[in-house]
Amino acid sequence: MDAKEKLTEAELNARHAEKMKKKEAARKKIEAGKTKEKGLLIVHTGKGKGKTTAAFGMVFRALGQNMRVGVVQFVKGLRQTGERTALEKFGDQVRVYAHGEGFTWETQDREKDIAEARKAWNIAKDMILDDTTDMVLCDELNIVLRYDYLPLEEVLDVLSKRPFMKHVIITGRNARNELIEAADLVTEMELVKHPFRSGIKGQKGIEF
Amino acid sequence: MDAKEKLTEAELNARHAEKMKKKEAARKKIEAGKTKEKGLLIVHTGKGKGKTTAAFGMVFRALGQNMRVGVVQFVKGLRQTGERTALEKFGDQVRVYAHGEGFTWETQDREKDIAEARKAWNIAKDMILDDTTDMVLCDELNIVLRYDYLPLEEVLDVLSKRPFMKHVIITGRNARNELIEAADLVTEMELVKHPFRSGIKGQKGIEF
Numbered sequence: 351m352d353a354k355e356k357l358t359e360a361e362l363n364a365r366h367a368e369k370m371k372k373k374e375a376a377r378k379k380i381e382a383g384k385t386k387e388k389g390l391l392i393v394h395t396g397k398g399k400g401k402t403t404a405a406f407g408m409v410f411r412a413l414g415q416n417m418r419v420g421v422v423q424f425v426k427g428l429r430q431t432g433e434r435t436a437l438e439k440f441g442d443q444v445r446v447y448a449h450g451e452g453f454t455w456e457t458q459d460r461e462k463d464i465a466e467a468r469k470a471w472n473i474a475k476d477m478i479l480d481d482t483t484d485m486v487l488c489d490e491l492n493i494v495l496r497y498d499y500l501p502l503e504e505v506l507d508v509l510s511k512r513p514f515m516k517h518v519i520i521t522g523r524n525a526r527n528e529l530i531e532a533a534d535l536v537t538e539m540e541l542v543k544h545p546f547r548s549g550i551k552g553q554k555g556i557e558f
Numbered sequence: 559m560d561a562k563e564k565l566t567e568a569e570l571n572a573r574h575a576e577k578m579k580k581k582e583a584a585r586k587k588i589e590a591g592k593t594k595e596k597g598l599l600i601v602h603t604g605k606g607k608g609k610t611t612a613a614f615g616m617v618f619r620a621l622g623q624n625m626r627v628g629v630v631q632f633v634k635g636l637r638q639t640g641e642r643t644a645l646e647k648f649g650d651q652v653r654v655y656a657h658g659e660g661f662t663w664e665t666q667d668r669e670k671d672i673a674e675a676r677k678a679w680n681i682a683k684d685m686i687l688d689d690t691t692d693m694v695l696c697d698e699l700n701i702v703l704r705y706d707y708l709p710l711e712e713v714l715d716v717l718s719k720r721p722f723m724k725h726v727i728i729t730g731r732n733a734r735n736e737l738i739e740a741a742d743l744v745t746e747m748e749l750v751k752h753p754f755r756s757g758i759k760g761q762k763g764i765e766f
Binding site: 359362363366367381386387390392393394395396398399400402403404405406407408410411412413414415416417431432433434435436437439440459460461484485517530533534535536537538539540541542543551553554555556558 | 600602611612616639692746748
């Protein structure tokens with residue numbers, strides 16, 4: 351018989367209150383040490399789903415806080431996705447630049463991809479360095495950096511020169527180590543289970 | 559000297575086109591096998607950030623697709639967060655129920671927490687079983703299940719009886735194994751680097 355089962359509900363409640371009290375005290379202590387504010391460099395990487403989705407969650411959160419947001423999609427275009435329609439609700443608060451060609455393996459044209467990456471980066475660079483945008487999402491920039499379509503040094507240099515309170519989110523698999531080192535917050539999305547493996551196709555509201 | 563460096567730009571481009579062509583063919587083959595549509599049970603777990611944020615990204619994507627969404631927050635309330643304000647842009651398309659008390663260690667009252675969990679679950683249950691909601695987010699339900707505030711069997715039973723096309727997203731650390739088994743898509747958010755460790759506090763547009 352489990353020791354837990356011998357306790358009465360009243361004892362369980364008392365233990366719980368004691369445990370939670372300690373937990374709250376610990377949390378408050380940690381909170382007290384957190385006093386700094388700064389623009390964060392955030393990286394979402396890993397093979398799992400949710401990298402771009404979590405970045406869009408942050409974009410909508412920031413829009414809800416009346417912040418101004420820039421979105422640059424380096425690889426796949428937003429086209430007629432749910433995000434695009436939802437972003438339109440926020441009018442001028444958000445600026446979107448979407449790479450027109452879709453996935454890189456659809457073009458099979460390296461020079462064109464490099465030119466497109468440069469075009470998108472020039473727009474992202476302006477948003478990262480200006481004084482009017484609060485948050486910039488560089489969606490799938492990691493892919494572009496991995497293929498060496500843009501010089502990593504240039505990207506790191508621009509990031510380091512951004513205004514103090516500017517938040518930048520970079521997504522995509524295989525984030526470069528130098529970028530991870532420069533980042534304030536890195537989350538790796540790990541795939542545990544994926545429906546595509548069981549023949550389920552990309553669905554409205556889930557993948558697009 | 560690296561073999562890659564000996565190649566001319568033209569050779570690099572040709573190799574790239576060949577590689578991408580193969581990649582596209584492989585992708586098309588996989589896509590062709592994906593024919594099914596069904597409501598997915600999606601779980602975001604792990605110690606990293608982005609679990610709730612990615613879920614809200616899906617919520618906004620679905621709203622952008624004119625889907626009807628229900629959001630039930632089991633642990634922390636939405637209060638004056640960016641998500642809340644952003645959700646309000648979508649009017650009746652979204653229904654939100656937020657637990658009023660905030661984090662469980664703030665209450666230190668187990669019986670009250672159990673009663674609140676039950677109240678929130680009854681609302682979520684209706685949304686999961688009805689014919690009018692397309693997607694339901696049960697935010698931090700994993701925490702509630704981990705503390706045994708709700709019977710896991712009841713939750714799994716309700717999930718199994720949901721309409722065929724209903725998507726349900728469940729977030730929170732320490733997802734129960736039985737839930738992971740029942741899920742179609744599971745992503746584990748792994749923490750690689752966190753700004754709180756360097757004394758940076760929760761910021762507008764990032765954490766709330």
